[in-house]
Amino acid sequence: MSNRKAGVGIGCAAFVAVPVLIVAPITGFLLLFGPNANASCNPEAGTVSSVTIEPASVPQNKIGNYGHEQLVNAAYVIQAGKDLGLGVRDQTIGVMTAMGESGLRVIDYGDAAGPDSRGLFQQRANGAWGSYADRMNPYISATNYFKALMKVQDRESLEPTIIAHRTQRNADPNHYTRYWDSAVAVVEGLSGIDTGLATGTGNQVCASTGTTPGQVSTTGWAVPAKGPITSPFGYRIHPITGVRKLHAGTDLSGGGCEGPIWAAQSGVVTFVGFDSGGNGTMTIDHGGGVQTKYLHEYASGMLVSEGQQVKAGDQIGRVGSSGGSTGCHLHFSVYLNNKPVDPVPFMQGLGITLGS
Amino acid sequence: MKKPLQWTSAALLVGVVGACGGGGSTTREAPPNPTPTSAIPTSSPPSGPVLPTDLSTVPSATSGDIDEDTGGTIAPQPAPTWDEQARHNANEAAEAAMTAFARPFLDYPTWWADLSPLLTQQAQQDYAYVDPANVPAHGVVGDARITDQTSAYVASVTVPTDVGPYLVVVTRADATAGWLVASLTPPEGVK
Numbered sequence: 355m356s357n358r359k360a361g362v363g364i365g366c367a368a369f370v371a372v373p374v375l376i377v378a379p380i381t382g383f384l385l386l387f388g389p390n391a392n393a394s395c396n397p398e399a400g401t402v403s404s405v406t407i408e409p410a411s412v413p414q415n416k417i418g419n420y421g422h423e424q425l426v427n428a429a430y431v432i433q434a435g436k437d438l439g440l441g442v443r444d445q446t447i448g449v450m451t452a453m454g455e456s457g458l459r460v461i462d463y464g465d466a467a468g469p470d471s472r473g474l475f476q477q478r479a480n481g482a483w484g485s486y487a488d489r490m491n492p493y494i495s496a497t498n499y500f501k502a503l504m505k506v507q508d509r510e511s512l513e514p515t516i517i518a519h520r521t522q523r524n525a526d527p528n529h530y531t532r533y534w535d536s537a538v539a540v541v542e543g544l545s546g547i548d549t550g551l552a553t554g555t556g557n558q559v560c561a562s563t564g565t566t567p568g569q570v571s572t573t574g575w576a577v578p579a580k581g582p583i584t585s586p587f588g589y590r591i592h593p594i595t596g597v598r599k600l601h602a603g604t605d606l607s608g609g610g611c612e613g614p615i616w617a618a619q620s621g622v623v624t625f626v627g628f629d630s631g632g633n634g635t636m637t638i639d640h641g642g643g644v645q646t647k648y649l650h651e652y653a654s655g656m657l658v659s660e661g662q663q664v665k666a667g668d669q670i671g672r673v674g675s676s677g678g679s680t681g682c683h684l685h686f687s688v689y690l691n692n693k694p695v696d697p698v699p700f701m702q703g704l705g706i707t708l709g710s
Numbered sequence: 711m712k713k714p715l716q717w718t719s720a721a722l723l724v725g726v727v728g729a730c731g732g733g734g735s736t737t738r739e740a741p742p743n744p745t746p747t748s749a750i751p752t753s754s755p756p757s758g759p760v761l762p763t764d765l766s767t768v769p770s771a772t773s774g775d776i777d778e779d780t781g782g783t784i785a786p787q788p789a790p791t792w793d794e795q796a797r798h799n800a801n802e803a804a805e806a807a808m809t810a811f812a813r814p815f816l817d818y819p820t821w822w823a824d825l826s827p828l829l830t831q832q833a834q835q836d837y838a839y840v841d842p843a844n845v846p847a848h849g850v851v852g853d854a855r856i857t858d859q860t861s862a863y864v865a866s867v868t869v870p871t872d873v874g875p876y877l878v879v880v881t882r883a884d885a886t887a888g889w890l891v892a893s894l895t896p897p898e899g900v901k
Contacts, residue, residue, distance in 0.1 A: 467846035523841035599778040624863035627831040639861035642758015660892035661879030696769040703762020
């Protein structure tokens with residue numbers, strides 16, 4: 355019963371969890387996967403997925419709010435990315451960044467933070483981005499942007515806005531998120547290719563799979579993850595040390611690695627991160643002394659931010675196996691006035707059968 | 711090997727239903743004597759979600775239990791509530807972080823050494839790559855003001871700067887923990 359079920363990711367095909375057989379007691383903790391397991395749920399990196407568009411062949415029609423002049427600039431960005439051997443996700447991040455910096459215009463002025471910023475990417479005159487002429491040239495400025503982007507390590511495990519932010523080192527890491535959907539539309543509209551990039555993922559690691567809503571009952575509560583239950587709430591006594599510990603929640607297999615995690619009730623996200631045991635943890639405060647906690651995600655599987663308002667059934671995460679976990683599952687806890695209660699009868703009283 | 715579950719908190723849990731079922735409940739699960747919604751001041755945080763009608767049958771942890779997954783102690787501190795001191799501290803935390811953030815003239819090591827202890831774990835990862843030279847604001851120019859206190863664990867605080875009001879989100883772990891900053895979002899049109 356210590357073998358929590360390991361499985362194969364449903365949305366992220368290349369992610370395979372290794373089933374683990376352990377002879378340890380139920381309290382046995384294993385750190386098998388690091389907090390940053392690589393979520394391979396993006397289009398393949400590199401030239402395999404590159405898209406191409408000749409700037410000279412950009413049509414006259416608009417895409418969204420972007421007219422011909424801006425679309426030609428986007429084509430230069432896409433071309434610069436292709437010439438450096440970058441895949442479609444990186445190319446789209448380039449277009450997103452230029453949208454967030456200049457609205458895809460080669461502008462000859464700066465802003466409050468950088469009066470010396472110029473061009474599509476608002477590159478500064480600090481020597482890092484070439485001459486004034488370089489910074490005002492769409493193809494060269496995009497090439498210099500991408501060369502800096504290529505130094506951002508582990509891009510497959512980072513959100514598009516974070517990759518753009520670490521390249522630009524601007525003041526607001528989340529600035530570019532709002533331009534992602536337009537960037538996807540422009541890249542697909544110009545190339546005529548279904549890139550496999552989903553909208554709504556500018557601040558998510560997995561760009562290919564959007565989120566799916568969960569089922570909300572008439573009481574306003576939602577199922578936090580798919581079943582079955584792999585370990586119930588209750589006390590366990592370590593057979594050797596005799597130490598008594600509480601399994602303070604219900605473990606759900608959740609559809610295996612990368613399966614969807616849904617907010618059980620509307621509320622405010624109060625914590626996102628890792629506890630001292632390395633457990634990826636998201637906490638939601640629902641008011642009235644009620645909180646829910648969701649454990650064992652990887653960093654890439656925590657899709658919400660502290661202070662964010664969520665609704666019951668919103669997908670807030672992806673099932674992982676960080677911290678005290680031997681295989682992908684969701685540990686779901688309900689807290690009343692700071693103390694955990696057994697989620698199964700609690701949710702049953704609200705018309706929701708956990709594990710079904 | 712399992713021990714019977716503890717039931718000592720049942721009375722407390724029944725108390726929870728009585729205390730918070732009245733204001734916000736909109737379903738038939740509302741307790742028999744609901745407080746009229748109009749009696750709740752509009753500034754008061756929502757009273758919480760619908761709870762099971764019979765919480766006495768739901769097993770609960772006891773203070774002092776050791777959590778198997780986290781290794782931590784259950785309920786070492788009381789749950790936080792909003793009061794004058796909490797509001798003051800939340801405003802101070804937001805203003806202190808904004809003051810440390812809005813110093814584009816500093817070198818990175820100095821800037822980060824002052825700012826990072828004021829941030830949550832998640833924010834430390836997010837903001838570690840900021841080049842302070844790209845921060846548009848040069849200082850705090852007025853008093854911080856809480857604009858959202860829906861949760862006693864989180865507050866949205868508006869902090870005026872020379873480039874406009876920043877929205878600073880602060881969080882706390884429990885009633886005795888200090889406030890930490892989760893994000894500093896510039897006004898519209900500033901990046």
